[in-house]
Amino acid sequence: MSGPAANKYVTLDEDTDSLMSHQPDLLTSRSVEISTQTDASISSEGSRGGSMVGGIFILMNAVLGAGVLEFPYMFSKVGLITAFLLLVFLLICAGTTHIVLAKTVDLTDSASYHELIGKICGFKVLLTAQVALILYCSGSNIAYMVTVGDMLQEVCFYVTNTTVETHEYYCDRHFLIPVASIVVILPVIWFKNISAFGYVSFFSVASVFYLVAAVFVEYLTTEQRTPVNLWYPPANTDPLTILSVLPSMSFAYQCHMTSVPLYAELAGRSINRYMVIVGVAMFLATTSYLVVGYTGFAIYGSSVDPDIILSFPSGSIIMTVGRVAVTLAICMTYPIVLFIGRTALEGFVTEVTRHTSRPLRPNNEKFRISSIAIWFVVTAAVATFATGIKDVISVVGSIAALFMFMYPGCIITVLAWRQSNYAHVFVGACFVALGVIVFLLNLASTVNDHMKGHPDGMLSWWTFQVPLS
Numbered sequence: 001m002s003g004p005a006a007n008k009y010v011t012l013d014e015d016t017d018s019l020m021s022h023q024p025d026l027l028t029s030r031s032v033e034i035s036t037q038t039d040a041s042i043s044s045e046g047s048r049g050g051s052m053v054g055g056i057f058i059l060m061n062a063v064l065g066a067g068v069l070e071f072p073y074m075f076s077k078v079g080l081i082t083a084f085l086l087l088v089f090l091l092i093c094a095g096t097t098h099i100v101l102a103k104t105v106d107l108t109d110s111a112s113y114h115e116l117i118g119k120i121c122g123f124k125v126l127l128t129a130q131v132a133l134i135l136y137c138s139g140s141n142i143a144y145m146v147t148v149g150d151m152l153q154e155v156c157f158y159v160t161n162t163t164v165e166t167h168e169y170y171c172d173r174h175f176l177i178p179v180a181s182i183v184v185i186l187p188v189i190w191f192k193n194i195s196a197f198g199y200v201s202f203f204s205v206a207s208v209f210y211l212v213a214a215v216f217v218e219y220l221t222t223e224q225r226t227p228v229n230l231w232y233p234p235a236n237t238d239p240l241t242i243l244s245v246l247p248s249m250s251f252a253y254q255c256h257m258t259s260v261p262l263y264a265e266l267a268g269r270s271i272n273r274y275m276v277i278v279g280v281a282m283f284l285a286t287t288s289y290l291v292v293g294y295t296g297f298a299i300y301g302s303s304v305d306p307d308i309i310l311s312f313p314s315g316s317i318i319m320t321v322g323r324v325a326v327t328l329a330i331c332m333t334y335p336i337v338l339f340i341g342r343t344a345l346e347g348f349v350t351e352v353t354r355h356t357s358r359p360l361r362p363n364n365e366k367f368r369i370s371s372i373a374i375w376f377v378v379t380a381a382v383a384t385f386a387t388g389i390k391d392v393i394s395v396v397g398s399i400a401a402l403f404m405f406m407y408p409g410c411i412i413t414v415l416a417w418r419q420s421n422y423a424h425v426f427v428g429a430c431f432v433a434l435g436v437i438v439f440l441l442n443l444a445s446t447v448n449d450h451m452k453g454h455p456d457g458m459l460s461w462w463t464f465q466v467p468l469s
Helices: 003-007 052-063 066-108 113-121 123-160 173-188 194-221 239-244 246-251 256-265 271-303 317-352 365-385 389-397 400-418 422-451
Strands: 009-013 031-035
Touching: 052 194, 052 256, 052 271, 052 317, 066 113, 066 194, 066 239, 066 246, 066 256, 066 271, 066 400, 066 422, 113 123, 113 256, 113 317, 113 400, 123 173, 123 317, 123 365, 123 389, 123 400, 173 317, 173 365, 194 256, 194 271, 194 317, 239 246, 239 422, 246 400, 246 422, 256 271, 256 317, 256 400, 317 365, 400 422
Parallel strands: none
Antiparallel strands: 009 031
């Protein structure tokens, strides 16, 4: 809703047809009152201008990141067959939850992920989703900027032929982060609707495709390869090793927070049109994962680095250009994550002050611009000056599993329970369990890495889709 309607309340029926059916009717029983989101809510009549091509690029920008370079390492842990089966399983799960979210948008006319959760699951769950989104998106944006500084610092060392000990001030990450943020990120964060990020997303996707092509060319031009059995896990592999790669592979398909506003803004919105967008994006992403995973694993075998760029010869021009590509991809992903976090923040402010003497309804342009500016300055400052931030971001990033599986599972469970469809209740419970398992696995992996004394080890896929190095 927008304009004066944003100050009203909408009434939603708690009893609905099963989301898994093809009947979108709402059956009235008793009602729950949820306030409409202000700027986060998009008018279903006036803001549907998103194209399918733009949607594909936006969704690929969300799902495809420089973390594609981690796949050779994951393949080396479990072998090609197990990795392929895991990808297929996770692809099916991700596709199912996208259908769930899209159908729920049609049922509730929601325009954001947290608004959808609130309308189905109630006020308390709405607040948890908003807080989780704010934490996740702010942590991700900080991690993006940290990585931009690290990547550009290595590029600067290569160009100036210096090192950490001998570099000039302009090669210091404390200088590079603010400069890159102001020059590259700041101009592209002001769009009001997510569909406007289609052009920005093109550059991010093109940068990732360069990384895929670079690894593939390296595979074609490498004559000597490490002899290793590619198809099966190493002989000493245990089930826990296979479970350890599940979080990173799961987050390879993490784009659900973007999915809701993207579908809400889609011109000529329909499930079939959106499934084309999701299908193309997931197909290209999965193809990229398989190409990089297989070729990188075939070149370097079990000795491949978690970031395959680091496996290239030292000082390689491919590695240097690859770092630039990583930087560009990250900078172009930052605005979309900021958009999701900002709408959650505005919705949270609306809800927590609704029953106070001076309720805040951030439905004006001034609030939107100021919230974007404050978000940008705070994340840039923390990334530039905070120390020991990586471990904190690692823990926060585990929340992504909840957005992928747990909350969609809650939606299935709630709607199916109202219809006494216990088969779908079981399906929803399975998704909830999967989300909790992935969350705990990633959290345990982060804590384990820290306990082993590797504070600069990989931060998993959920944050910025690239390892910090």
